[in-house]
Amino acid sequence: MNQYWSRRIQNIVPYTPGEQPKERKFIKLNTNECPYPPSHKVIEAIRAAAGDTLRLYPDPECTELRAAIAKREGLDMGQVFCGNGSDEILAFAFQAFFDSDREVVFPKITYSFYPVYTDFFGLKRREVPMNPDFSDPIDLLCGKNGGVVLANPNAPTGIAVGLGAVEKLLNANPDVVVIVDEAYIDFGADSAVKLIDHYPNLLVVQTASKSRALAGLRVGWAMGNENLISAMRCVRDSINSYTVDRLAQAGAAAAIEDEEYFQSIRRRIMDTRIWAEKTLKGKGFTVLSSQTNFVFVSHPKHTGRELLDGLRNKGILVRWWDKPEIRDWLRISIGTDEEMEALVKALDELI
Amino acid sequence: MNQYWSRRIQNIVPYTPGEQPKERKFIKLNTNECPYPPSHKVIEAIRAAAGDTLRLYPDPECTELRAAIAKREGLDMGQVFCGNGSDEILAFAFQAFFDSDREVVFPKITYSFYPVYTDFFGLKRREVPMNPDFSDPIDLLCGKNGGVVLANPNAPTGIAVGLGAVEKLLNANPDVVVIVDEAYIDFGADSAVKLIDHYPNLLVVQTASKSRALAGLRVGWAMGNENLISAMRCVRDSINSYTVDRLAQAGAAAAIEDEEYFQSIRRRIMDTRIWAEKTLKGKGFTVLSSQTNFVFVSHPKHTGRELLDGLRNKGILVRWWDKPEIRDWLRISIGTDEEMEALVKALDELI
Numbered sequence: 001m002n003q004y005w006s007r008r009i010q011n012i013v014p015y016t017p018g019e020q021p022k023e024r025k026f027i028k029l030n031t032n033e034c035p036y037p038p039s040h041k042v043i044e045a046i047r048a049a050a051g052d053t054l055r056l057y058p059d060p061e062c063t064e065l066r067a068a069i070a071k072r073e074g075l076d077m078g079q080v081f082c083g084n085g086s087d088e089i090l091a092f093a094f095q096a097f098f099d100s101d102r103e104v105v106f107p108k109i110t111y112s113f114y115p116v117y118t119d120f121f122g123l124k125r126r127e128v129p130m131n132p133d134f135s136d137p138i139d140l141l142c143g144k145n146g147g148v149v150l151a152n153p154n155a156p157t158g159i160a161v162g163l164g165a166v167e168k169l170l171n172a173n174p175d176v177v178v179i180v181d182e183a184y185i186d187f188g189a190d191s192a193v194k195l196i197d198h199y200p201n202l203l204v205v206q207t208a209s210k211s212r213a214l215a216g217l218r219v220g221w222a223m224g225n226e227n228l229i230s231a232m233r234c235v236r237d238s239i240n241s242y243t244v245d246r247l248a249q250a251g252a253a254a255a256i257e258d259e260e261y262f263q264s265i266r267r268r269i270m271d272t273r274i275w276a277e278k279t280l281k282g283k284g285f286t287v288l289s290s291q292t293n294f295v296f297v298s299h300p301k302h303t304g305r306e307l308l309d310g311l312r313n314k315g316i317l318v319r320w321w322d323k324p325e326i327r328d329w330l331r332i333s334i335g336t337d338e339e340m341e342a343l344v345k346a347l348d349e350l351i
Numbered sequence: 352m353n354q355y356w357s358r359r360i361q362n363i364v365p366y367t368p369g370e371q372p373k374e375r376k377f378i379k380l381n382t383n384e385c386p387y388p389p390s391h392k393v394i395e396a397i398r399a400a401a402g403d404t405l406r407l408y409p410d411p412e413c414t415e416l417r418a419a420i421a422k423r424e425g426l427d428m429g430q431v432f433c434g435n436g437s438d439e440i441l442a443f444a445f446q447a448f449f450d451s452d453r454e455v456v457f458p459k460i461t462y463s464f465y466p467v468y469t470d471f472f473g474l475k476r477r478e479v480p481m482n483p484d485f486s487d488p489i490d491l492l493c494g495k496n497g498g499v500v501l502a503n504p505n506a507p508t509g510i511a512v513g514l515g516a517v518e519k520l521l522n523a524n525p526d527v528v529v530i531v532d533e534a535y536i537d538f539g540a541d542s543a544v545k546l547i548d549h550y551p552n553l554l555v556v557q558t559a560s561k562s563r564a565l566a567g568l569r570v571g572w573a574m575g576n577e578n579l580i581s582a583m584r585c586v587r588d589s590i591n592s593y594t595v596d597r598l599a600q601a602g603a604a605a606a607i608e609d610e611e612y613f614q615s616i617r618r619r620i621m622d623t624r625i626w627a628e629k630t631l632k633g634k635g636f637t638v639l640s641s642q643t644n645f646v647f648v649s650h651p652k653h654t655g656r657e658l659l660d661g662l663r664n665k666g667i668l669v670r671w672w673d674k675p676e677i678r679d680w681l682r683i684s685i686g687t688d689e690e691m692e693a694l695v696k697a698l699d700e701l702i
Contacts, residue, residue, distance in 0.1 A: 002578065002582070003526075003551075003578070004448055004527070004528050004551070004552060004578065004579060004582065005447065005448070005582045005585075006446065006447055006448055006449055006450050006582075007450050008446060008447075008450075009446070009447060009582060009585045009586060009589070012585060012589055014584075014585055014587075014588030014589045015588050015589065015592060016588075017408070017411050017588075017592040017593070018408075020407070020408055020410055020411070022410075022414075028407070031407075031408055033406055033407050033408065034406045035406075036406065037402070037403035037405070037406055038403075038405050038406060042405070043401050043402060043405075046397075046401040046598065047398050047401055050394050050397040050398055050401070050598075050602075051388070051394060052388035052389075053567060054388070054389050054393070054394075054564070054565055054566075054567040054568055054602070055384055055385045055386075055387065055388055055389060055564040055565065055566060055567065056371070056379070056382075056384050056566055056567050057368070057369075057371055057382055057384065057560070057566040057567060058566075058567050058569070059371055059373075060368055060371070063373075084435055084591060084594055084596075085591060085593060087590070087591040087592065087593070088590070088591040088594070091590045091591055095357065095359060095360070096356065096357055096359075096360060097355055097356070097357055098357055099357050099358050099359075116588075116589050117589070117590075119589070120586075120589035120590070175354075176355070177355050200354075200355070201355060209408075213405070213406040214405055214406065215405075215406060215407055215408040215409075216404060216405040216406065216407050216408060216409050216596060216597035216598075217405055217596050217597070217598070218409070218593055218594070218595075218596040227353065227354070227355065228355060231353070231355065231356045231357075231360060233365075234356075234360045234363060234365055235360060235471075236365075237365030237366050237367075237368075237467075238360070238363055238365045238366065238467050238468070238470070238471035239438070239439070239442045239468075239471070240435060240436060240438040240439040240442055241366060241368040241438065242368070242436060242438070242566075242569055243435055243439070243569070243594075244569075245435075245567060245568050245569040245596065245598075245599055246567035246568070247397065247401075247567075247568070247596075247598045247599070248596055248598070251401075251405070
């Protein structure tokens with residue numbers, strides 16, 4: 001019992017973010033950041049916004065940024081909500097749509113922040129076992145639920161489901177909100193945004209952190225029916241009305257508008273991923289079929305922990321979880337071609 | 352009953368931020384922003400940070416910014432926590448320290464986000480009536496409480512209490528956390544930071560939005576015993592590990608380090624406030640004694656609403672609340688000398 005701490009946090013196990021090393025220079029393949037810099041238009045927009053107007057509060061409604069997203073996605077502005085990264089968006093959504101007496105369901109192997117949210121917000125959860133091939137157990141998410149969360153593509157597996165599976169979930173859970181977390185959608189899978197006009201219970205969450213190369217800027221957004229977006233606003237205005245600062249709004253809007261640069265870097269990352277998958281399979285690794293900017297791999301003769309530590313000693317950070325189902329697996333972010341060649345060389349020496 | 356909305360938000364009345372006009376050019380004295388731009392060192396630091404490293408997550412612990420604050424305040428780094436504005440800091444603190452079965456107490460006339468937090472986080476509250484002169488009812492906050500929140504100086508009254516009153520509160524409530532919200536501390540009142548080493552139940556909250564001219568950057572911080580700071584970290588890592596982006600961390604650190612500029616603008620604002628208080632009193636206004644960057648005023652012959660609307664028609668925004676105790680009052684932010692002269696002229700025409 002920690003004096004002064006509320007009951008809410010006495011026993012919570014918070015999320016552990018991936019290591020952000022400060023001293024030594026690592027090849028950083030541990031947090032799914034983009035290996036390429038943001039568009040130069042983003043930098044220009046931020047530098048232009050860095051001036052006297054910083055003394056004024058930002059636009060709480062992120063009007064220009066929402067307009068850029070709505071235009072790109074073919075939505076109305078009232079169907080878009082912006083926040084401080086998709087983690088904040090998810091935290092708001094859990095508070096906006098889920099109640100303590102109903103079970104929130106999600107796959108057992110998925111983004112490790114979801115169970116933290118259910119614990120912290122006092123919600124019940126049911127974690128559904130994966131299919132044997134690590135794909136998402138869609139049928140088992142279709143029972144009587146108090147809410148559904150699906151990362152598509154999933155992390156850390158990297159596996160995506162098609163829109164048919166998403167529609168199945170939406171139809172099977174018409175009375176509750178289905179959150180589709182599309183943090184990695186731009187690396188090959190099909191976005192559920194086009195379903196928004198047909199399903200009032202669909203909330204799609206995306207981020208500028210991965211395919212827009214802006215993890216350091218903290219911008220995420222939710223897209224859905226206007227009623228759901230109003231609920232998100234209601235949560236925000238009960239916590240902190242201005243979560244996206246002036247520089248982040250300007251930079252993210254410029255990123256959304258630079259479609260050409262976006263296409264070029266996501267294409268490069270996907271090409272490198274295809275090369276990495278093929279190369280690692282050739283070395284005897286099992287590699288799940290990824291539609292993300294990372295690969296999830298295991299080796300028949302080496303534990304995940306062994307490879308994690310070995311790579312770290314060679315100056316390469318990757319991500320590993322101490323969970324029974326995935327203890328023998330590593331999640332490796334896709335870096336530049338040079339970084340991935342260094343990874344393959346290091347693994348070669350370890351196996 | 353709004354379908355899909357959680358019970359938590361079905362009946363909530365969220366906070367209403369002050370108007371941020373987009374079209375017409377107003378003299379903006381409604382949100383207590385700084386009338387002077389941020390230090391040029393802040394702008395330089397932001398421009399330097401706006402580069403390739405935006406692709407990487409920010410330092411979740413805000414190490415350099417916390418070091419700058421700790422150095423200035425004579426604290427250890429473990430006694431400082433940074434977040435996305437002091438609203439986020441307060442929302443985290445309400446979740447970290449207050450429980451649903453104990454009454455959180457604060458003065459009846461104070462920052463209007465506090466009752467929103469208690470509603471939203473499912474906490475009980477007791478709002479204590481003000482002293483007849485609108486000063487804080489310190490004695491009435493000293494009973495058996497589940498937590499205390501004191502804005503010092505208070506808003507919208509502008510009145511500050513001395514550290515003796517703060518110590519009285521801390522001693523009378525040893526088992527619960529006392530949050531001292533010092534958003535306006537730099538305009539003349541005495542900070543409770545120097546009490547931190549003596550009171551394990553004291554959390555002091557400050558912001559870069561007012562005296563550092565950085566409302567648009569979203570940076571606030573909490574200072575207190577390491578145990579309380581750990582609780583704040585625990586809440587953050589259960590919601591969103593990275594709430595302060597790379598640019599905000601760099602800019603705020605530069606602002607904290609530019610003591611000379613800080614001193615010059617806070618001095619200017621206080622000088623203008625002294626002039627405004629004297630001038631408005633000379634015109635027949637009642638003006639509470641302010642130690643902030645705003646004044647709280649009323650006129651014996653005109654309602655608050657009348658003056659609010661009249662000023663708006665003349666292109667000047669101020670803040671008014673439709674609450675019985677303060678319906679005849681206006682909160683007017685201190686602008687530049689020119690802006691305050693325009694305000695006085697406009698009021699002259701209205702009364």
